[in-house]
Amino acid sequence: MNPDYAEKQAGPVLVVLSGGQDSATCLFWAKQQFTGPIHTITFDYGQRHLVELECAEKLSKKAGAEAHALIPVSSLSALSSNALTHKDVAVAGYGGMNGLPSTFVPGRNAIFLTLATAYAIPKGIKNIVIGTCQTDYSGYPDCRDEFIKSIQHALTLAMGSPVKIYTPLMFMTKAQTFRLADKLGVLEEVVKNSHTCYEGDHENLHAWGYGCAVCPACELRQKGYEAFLEGR
């Protein structure tokens, strides 16, 4: 349960940073756990709200990351669109930032981890941190610990070089994630610089962060914060 190590881990680390609370917390965790420089990678797959990408970049700077890569993943929207037929081979390319149809694709973590590894290894980075969490995985099987262990092995074989994937939040509740940020001394940083709200509300600031306070993502975050306060 405790993602801490007695000693710092050697070497540089790449943090998969969405700009949300979980990956923001992972970023500061990585900063404390690794000796080497921190790199961040954010995937731009047509998120509905640009603010997530802005949060990711801002967080990366605040954590003193050496480099921040914004990687466009046009394939996600293409994969989830209807099958293209011979009669009309249209390429479902990468469109604008807003108003895109849902680009959810099963296996998204598998795609992100594979891309992150392909980015990391040529730079000599063997450690990858991702905020995947089994506790509230909402039925997505690629959030589970069993999957992470398996893809770590497959990617090590793919690269011919050891890859280690760290998931400090794997067995944490949202309240515990707030607690980790608090323990790391970055609670305010995480609360104010991460984005969760499905509605893209980044104007209304609450104790638990920005958001509409109504959508399911805000509800989860708010409840987690309240549980964290109770257990403090």
Add this chain to the structure above:
Amino acid sequence: MNPDYAEKQAGPVLVVLSGGQDSATCLFWAKQQFTGPIHTITFDYGQRHLVELECAEKLSKKAGAEAHALIPVSSLSALSSNALTHKDVAVAGYGGMNGLPSTFVPGRNAIFLTLATAYAIPKGIKNIVIGTCQTDYSGYPDCRDEFIKSIQHALTLAMGSPVKIYTPLMFMTKAQTFRLADKLGVLEEVVKNSHTCYEGDHENLHAWGYGCAVCPACELRQKGYEAFLEGR
């Protein structure tokens, strides 16, 4: 060594089709081995020569595939470009078809198989065929059988649904790949409708296919064809 099954495999199948000789042969192999409809998927990652993508589409039609998907993979060029710094966060997007810098990324087969699986599973396709070949893998570890078996397991966990990856050419030489096409009765189809030449020469037709006859890819293909003729 023999990739044949005594009985046809049930269900639909997705063939990862680059437009080269190997994937073209795999396509016709899949047509013979599976009872269900054939789907094809081609990744457009800024190949130097458009003719490969054209070959893939043409082959898909010739094999009577039900659908052909052309998926843009902008992330490959972004991943292989220099690290983007905070000072100048530029997005290395997907450019034109020609004259792009090399977009080779280690772990490319890992990326393609993950994307192919994310495309296939929502369509109810559990079988994926790829022309990966360990015999002349040129030092890319993600061409090896050990990797394929490992990623098959990881992707099965990622999707929460069994995925089966077929690599009929895994232990074949180029001569044996020609022999397989011959046995399947599609030697001429494969020779005339696939593209291998690094120089993009698709005008000069030889017994072994189109190409400049000088570049390493043409040399390999030509030698393979000659070895096939000798062993015929």
